[in-house]
Amino acid sequence: MKSFSYTIKDELGIHARPAGNLAKLAKSWKGTSITIEKDGKSVDAAKLIMLMGLGVKCGDTVNVTVEGPDEDNAVKEVEGFMQANL
Amino acid sequence: MQRFSGKGVYGAVAVGAAKVLRRQQTSVNRIHIDDPERELQRVKTAKEKATAQLIEIYKKALEEVGEDHAQIFEIHMMMLDDEDYTESIENIIKTQLVNAEYAVSVTSDEFSKMFRSMDDAYMQERSADVRDISNRLIACLSGADSNSLHADEKVIICADDLSPSETVTLDKSKVLAFVTAFGSSNSHTAILARSLNIPAVINAGEEFLNAVKEGDRLIVDGHTGELIIDPDEQTSDHYLEIQKRDEHRKALLGQLKGKPDITKDGREIKVYANIGGTDEIDAVLANDAGGIGLFRSEFLYLANDTSPTEEQQLAAYKKVLERMKDKKVIIRTLDIGADKQVDHLGLEKEDNPALGLRAIRLCLKRPEIFITQLRALYRASVYGKLGIMFPMITSVSEVEKCLAACEQAKKELKAEGIAYSEDVELGIMIETPAAAMISDRLAPMVDFFSVGTNDLTQYTLACDRQNAKLEEFVDTHHEAVLRLIEMSAQNAHKHGAWIGICGELAADTTLTEKFLAMGIDELSVSAPFVLVLRDTIRKTDLST
Numbered sequence: 361m362k363s364f365s366y367t368i369k370d371e372l373g374i375h376a377r378p379a380g381n382l383a384k385l386a387k388s389w390k391g392t393s394i395t396i397e398k399d400g401k402s403v404d405a406a407k408l409i410m411l412m413g414l415g416v417k418c419g420d421t422v423n424v425t426v427e428g429p430d431e432d433n434a435v436k437e438v439e440g441f442m443q444a445n446l
Numbered sequence: 447m448q449r450f451s452g453k454g455v456y457g458a459v460a461v462g463a464a465k466v467l468r469r470q471q472t473s474v475n476r477i478h479i480d481d482p483e484r485e486l487q488r489v490k491t492a493k494e495k496a497t498a499q500l501i502e503i504y505k506k507a508l509e510e511v512g513e514d515h516a517q518i519f520e521i522h523m524m525m526l527d528d529e530d531y532t533e534s535i536e537n538i539i540k541t542q543l544v545n546a547e548y549a550v551s552v553t554s555d556e557f558s559k560m561f562r563s564m565d566d567a568y569m570q571e572r573s574a575d576v577r578d579i580s581n582r583l584i585a586c587l588s589g590a591d592s593n594s595l596h597a598d599e600k601v602i603i604c605a606d607d608l609s610p611s612e613t614v615t616l617d618k619s620k621v622l623a624f625v626t627a628f629g630s631s632n633s634h635t636a637i638l639a640r641s642l643n644i645p646a647v648i649n650a651g652e653e654f655l656n657a658v659k660e661g662d663r664l665i666v667d668g669h670t671g672e673l674i675i676d677p678d679e680q681t682s683d684h685y686l687e688i689q690k691r692d693e694h695r696k697a698l699l700g701q702l703k704g705k706p707d708i709t710k711d712g713r714e715i716k717v718y719a720n721i722g723g724t725d726e727i728d729a730v731l732a733n734d735a736g737g738i739g740l741f742r743s744e745f746l747y748l749a750n751d752t753s754p755t756e757e758q759q760l761a762a763y764k765k766v767l768e769r770m771k772d773k774k775v776i777i778r779t780l781d782i783g784a785d786k787q788v789d790h791l792g793l794e795k796e797d798n799p800a801l802g803l804r805a806i807r808l809c810l811k812r813p814e815i816f817i818t819q820l821r822a823l824y825r826a827s828v829y830g831k832l833g834i835m836f837p838m839i840t841s842v843s844e845v846e847k848c849l850a851a852c853e854q855a856k857k858e859l860k861a862e863g864i865a866y867s868e869d870v871e872l873g874i875m876i877e878t879p880a881a882a883m884i885s886d887r888l889a890p891m892v893d894f895f896s897v898g899t900n901d902l903t904q905y906t907l908a909c910d911r912q913n914a915k916l917e918e919f920v921d922t923h924h925e926a927v928l929r930l931i932e933m934s935a936q937n938a939h940k941h942g943a944w945i946g947i948c949g950e951l952a953a954d955t956t957l958t959e960k961f962l963a964m965g966i967d968e969l970s971v972s973a974p975f976v977l978v979l980r981d982t983i984r985k986t987d988l989s990t
Contacts, residue, residue: 371724371761372568376575380521408521409528409557412572415564419757 392428452650460623554580739970759822767830805838889941899949
């Protein structure tokens with residue numbers, strides 16, 4: 361299991377567009393579970409509606425957990441995505 | 447003649463006939479079924495059909511509004527394919543033995559309720575996306591064609607609300623304007639109207655929709671959000687005049703876009719725009735301003751119950767710098783005093799707030815506020831071409847303290863290993879007679895001056911600018927004010943600094959020639975004045 365925490369810098373938080381792209385990315389890692397946790401509530405990053413429903417805003421810190429056979433590569437990609445887009 | 451008002455989302459005027467679209471309440475009946483497998487299959491088929499429709503809409507949107515705005519339909523496809531959404535529909539069918547339409551409708555209510563209950567206006571608006579995909583799915587299930595709009599002549603669409611897909615599928619060659627009774631400026635209708643350059647007013651209210659009848663003559667003012675049903679001749683003429691002015695502006699844009707701002711005899715001057723929030727960047731770009739000469743940072747402090755954090759400020763500054771790309775953005779540090787009620791700043795009431803603890807005085811007294819803002823500004827500086835300016839300066843020692851605060855912010859960032867740019871220009875506002883009088887001492891300390899003519903006039907003429915009774919005493923072209931500006935310009939140039947004007951006077955085209963002759967290097971005005979000012983400059987000849 362790999363995990364990291366990240367503080368959102370995008371003004372709108374995890375809004376529709378990056379949520380859609382993040383869910384797409386999470387889905388592409390078949391067999392690897394990617395979860396996003398905020399204030400004790402965690403959701404599967406591949407599930408777009410729940411991800412948007414988490415209501416992550418600018419300045420919020422989320423914990424990202426990646427678990428699966430290819431977790432080393434997956435965590436790198438997710439972290440890179442968040443730094444570039446959120 | 448009846449007047450209503452809503453929120454204008456795209457600044458232009460339309461005059462024409464109303465077309466009223468009232469959504470027929472797509473009531474869905476709950477029907478008991480015996481064969482859940484058959485219903486599940488129906489959902490599957492309908493999903494495929496809905497996805498195919500969305501692909502078509504996505505392509506149309508891509509052509510009309512570009513990839514950024516079209517992406518919402520890609521998100522709709524993903525929502526339609528979302529596991530939780532699909533599972534909810536399937537569970538309702540299997541456990542309650544009900545028809546697919548009903549299961550979709552209940553699921554739609556649940557998910558849109560979740561978004562509506564969120565405490566963020568942007569996310570609340572996403573409930574419209576859930577309803578949009580659900581209605582599409584229900585229409586596909588019941589074999590109904592999604593209602594496309596037909597009109598023979600150009601009309602003003604008046605609806606309770608328009609879903610994103612409805613907005614895109616409308617035949618735009620037939621649409622003069624949109625008016626919706628509900629919706630917010632985060633709604634896709636608003637976003638799409640802006641990118642399509644169609645006048646639009648949202649949130650006009652139920653009363654408007656009840657009052658307007660099919661074929662009514664209607665005026666839509668996207669600048670102010672005003673709506674007038676059956677206008678009299680005088681009102682009509684007034685708006686046709688505004689429409690003409692807008693067209694003139696558009697024509698100017700066509701002529702001036704990308705051209706240098708240079709007088710006939712070759713003197714160049716920069717024309718920048720003033721903004722008070724990140725939502726005005728679109729207008730700056732649409733009017734082809736050369737940069738942002740004044741970005742008032744107060745909105746960050748007025749919008750919330752708490753002081754904005756470094757991260758929140760960074761996000762706003764970064765956004766404006768990134769969107770302006772390599773154009774200059776000058777951000778003014780907090781300019782607030784006791785005349786504004788901001789609970790979290792805890793400002794004590796003052797008898798004379800215009801002469802009180804305000805702007806830079808407040809920042810120097812409250813370093814925690816000041817340093818936080820400077821850190822956010824320097825962190826943002828790597829994303830573009832930043833200038834920082836300090837308001838209400840009256841003395842050399844104040845400028846020394848501001849510069850020391852900048853050094854402290856940079857030192858902190860360096861120690862924390864956070865990147866910032868070394869090329870940030872630092873400047874001060876010339877808005878007190880004191881600053882103008884000692885501008886020879888101040889100029890060597892900074893990169894630029896920016897004259898705030900509103901305050902400079904108020905302090906020079908001892909006239910409260912809020913007091914309407916003083917109007918006859920406020921001569922905005924008063925020689926004292928103009929001399930102070932000229933003196934500041936000479937002193938700036940003597941010491942290698944540049945000078946701009948960002949107050950209301952900058953937009954006064956009767957003074958443009960005078961400012962050019964003084965050697966002013968930059969004029970910064972609100973976005974709607976940019977093109978008119980540029981046109982004036984290009985017609986000026988200082989050699990005659």
